[in-house]
Amino acid sequence: MKIVFEDRVPVDIAVAECSCVAGTALCNHNVALLFQTAHYSTLNLAAVPPVLSCTETEQRWHKPRTMGVKPGRVSDMVFLSSKPKQFTVADGVRSKRYKAVRGELPDPDVLKVDEQYQDFTADIAPLITTMAISADVPLVDSAFGKVQAGSPISYQHPVPVSRVVVRHPDAPLPPPLPLDSYRLEPTNCQFVCTHQQHLHLQSLATTFDMAKDFSAVEHHLRVWES
Template identity: 85%
Template sequence: MKIVFENCSPVEIAVAKCSCVAGTALCNHNVALLFQTAHYSTLNLAAVPPVLSCTETEQRWHKPRTMGVKPGRVSDMVFISTKPKQFTVADGVRSTRYKAVRGELPDPDVLKVSEVYKDFSADIAPLITTMAISVDVPLVNSTFGKVQEGSPISYQHPLPLSRVIVRHPDAPPPPPLPVDGYRLEPTTCEFVCSHQQHLHLLSLATTLLMARKIFLI
């Protein structure tokens, strides 16, 4: 990575190179380096601060690591022991849920739960009466067919997305950017930028050659 500035006021970038694919233009690595350098300058740091080891910082045992935990489908989860006793269970236990009935789910008669069991008391009525199944709830597609929106099957087994990429050879090429003849309308904003904000807006400007290089990468 290499950035060369011109000796002028305001300061302008003369050369910006990077080893990434977008290195011929102003890539995100160069922009990140500029922002990080500006941050160090704002903090009045004469040098890059050293990276502290885990023993030199605050312990994080009491802080939950929620950033690494994300919701997922049951079929994608694998339960495995920390010390497998047999080689046959080394791959863990996976969900083997399958469609146990034939036809679309749920059956239209199943949606009439409140009508069928209206004369039953709560202590003898089946568990299905507490699942808020009604004909007013819309149906959505799932791996097992049509199910009610919000049900566990609707988000645990959604309709699998196709990974087949369809290419259209007759599609017109994308227009060159920026579009010739396009101009921004005059703004009615009366906000007056400070000197630093004005320089920041000037840094976001790009030339036609640089925009086309970024677009073609």
């Protein structure tokens, strides 16, 4: 990497070279070097500070690392042994929850928790009384049927997404392409692509007549399939 400045005000970059693919222009490595140099100059550092090893810096095992950690469903989690015999996901323990009751959930009697345990004190009432189960809470769809909004089943087992494509015969036809109000301007940018690559991109350009022919063929195929 090499950067040469011109001795003038304001300072201009005379030469910017790098060993990467985009090194003939001002690549992101050169920009990062300029930002890092400006940072050292702001800190009034006379030299680049040395890179410290892990034993020379503060220990970090007490600080949680949240990078890459995000919430997920229990059914998608796989629990493996600390010393697995084979490095395969199939050997792990997965959640095997299923609908153990018949009929729709929840049963209307289950929603009357407050009415059934209104005479019980908090120290002897069952734990279900603290879950705010009531007939006033709206119901939402889940993989097991209707459940209360905000319950663990509502977000741990949502309605499975179907991969079956549903065809609508009464759907309107797509608009003719290209649109009259849109025009793709020609490009003369060649500082990234080579001359051969630029010619290849120009060969992929589509004229208005070609687009109309493609749209007509697609319309005939849709009619033939229906």
